[in-house]
Amino acid sequence: MTPEERERRDFIGRATALLAASGLAGGMASRDADAAATPQRVVDRGAPAAASGTLRLGGDLEVARMGFGAMRLTGDGIWGEPRDAQACRAVLRRTLELGVNFIDTADSYGPAVSERLIAEALHPYPRGLVIATKGGLTRPGPNKWVPDCRPEHLRAALQGSLKRLKVSQVDLYQLHTADPKVPYEDSLGEVARLQQEGLIRHVGISNVNVEQLAKARAILKVVSVQNRYNVTDRGSEAVLQACEQAGIAFIPWGPLARMGAGAAANPALAALDAVAKQRGIERSQALLAWLLAKSKVMLPIPGTSRLEHLEENVAAANVRLDAAEMQRIG
Numbered sequence: 001m002t003p004e005e006r007e008r009r010d011f012i013g014r015a016t017a018l019l020a021a022s023g024l025a026g027g028m029a030s031r032d033a034d035a036a037a038t039p040q041r042v043v044d045r046g047a048p049a050a051a052s053g054t055l056r057l058g059g060d061l062e063v064a065r066m067g068f069g070a071m072r073l074t075g076d077g078i079w080g081e082p083r084d085a086q087a088c089r090a091v092l093r094r095t096l097e098l099g100v101n102f103i104d105t106a107d108s109y110g111p112a113v114s115e116r117l118i119a120e121a122l123h124p125y126p127r128g129l130v131i132a133t134k135g136g137l138t139r140p141g142p143n144k145w146v147p148d149c150r151p152e153h154l155r156a157a158l159q160g161s162l163k164r165l166k167v168s169q170v171d172l173y174q175l176h177t178a179d180p181k182v183p184y185e186d187s188l189g190e191v192a193r194l195q196q197e198g199l200i201r202h203v204g205i206s207n208v209n210v211e212q213l214a215k216a217r218a219i220l221k222v223v224s225v226q227n228r229y230n231v232t233d234r235g236s237e238a239v240l241q242a243c244e245q246a247g248i249a250f251i252p253w254g255p256l257a258r259m260g261a262g263a264a265a266n267p268a269l270a271a272l273d274a275v276a277k278q279r280g281i282e283r284s285q286a287l288l289a290w291l292l293a294k295s296k297v298m299l300p301i302p303g304t305s306r307l308e309h310l311e312e313n314v315a316a317a318n319v320r321l322d323a324a325e326m327q328r329i330g
């Protein structure tokens with residue numbers, strides 16, 4: 001048995017025990033096999049991530065509001081293989097042990113690397129795990145992102161994702177962006193067709209404004225929006241409000257507000273740092289707790305390739321900022 005096979009066997013043993021202990025009958029049975037017969041009650045309420053609360057994507061996929069972003073499980077510039085693939089697989093396995101059941105990825109992360117690692121580490125998927133992927137961006141090189149939302153590209157991209165993730169249907173397929181060269185309706189129309197063909201369970205959109213959200217909702221049922229949003233970047237406040245009104249999940253990317261120049265002068269971040277200090281928690285935890293407190297539809301997906309950061313981030317599910325602290329941060 002290779003070390004990788006041993007690692008995998010040990011993980012399956014641990015996860016099976018965890019699921020049995022949580023009362024979720026069926027253990028590691030593939031969700032593909034038994035989804036129809038199984039009620040969609042999926043969050044292990046005793047696990048750390050569940051302290052963040054839950055929401056139902058599309059009404060039937062219950063997820064803990066503390067998710068995980070798998071973009072960082074690649075090489076530098078979100079390009080190529082990660083330095084330590086075994087460590088990345090261990091991070092993915094630990095997310096499940098901590099009760100995280102929403103993992104966000106995209107065909108463009110690597111490209112293909114993040115999706116492949118998810119399948120390597122977690123397939124056959126435990127019942128209840130919700131994997132969200134995206135299509136619509138291509139990668140000519142490290143740190144380069146070029147939209148391609150032509151219908152034919154989206155179809156090919158989804159087929160690649162299904163193959164790499166080893167599923168017959170993607171739980172949540174997100175149109176990664178709007179392509180200025182392609183009418184948004186045409187891209188969404190193809191996504192709607194792919195959903196009608198049964199290849200997509202629920203549809204999300206990403207990097208949109210309020211008008212694009214309205215346009216999308218006129219074409220298909222949108223269950224989530226993924227935009228950049230954090231304490232220091234409130235550019236999507238109006239979109240968040242629109243999601244709240246419509247009962248759509250809002251998935252803030254960049255939740256940890258990775259700071260560029262001028263960050264030190266950000267008054268909200270300074271106030272958040274003061275709150276974190278008072279409570280004796282890390283800044284990253286206060287950033288995530290702020291998001292969770294900000295809105296009931298918020299589903300943060302902090303990304304990391306390090307186990308210690310994963311543990312720290314999920315522990316933020318337990319931090320409840322009160323009204324006075326929220327007001328202080330603004």
Ligand SMILES: NC(=O)c1ccc[n+]([C@@H]2O[C@H](COP(=O)([O-])OP(=O)(O)OC[C@H]3O[C@@H](n4cnc5c(N)ncnc54)[C@H](OP(=O)(O)O)[C@@H]3O)[C@@H](O)[C@H]2O)c1
Nearest residue numbers: 069070071104206253254255256257284302303304305309
């Ligand atoms: N829709 C879109 O266009 C879009 C764009 C970007 C990202 N996303 C999604 O959003 C997810 C999150 O976005 P993101 O990765 O850009 O931002 P993020 O989660 O805010 O930040 C990730 C960075 O923070 C570090 N980090 C994580 N936990 C930490 C902790 N506890 N303490 C200190 N540093 C920590 C990570 O490095 P280490 O690995 O060293 O921990 C990584 O460099 C991605 O994984 C992806 O799924 C979507």
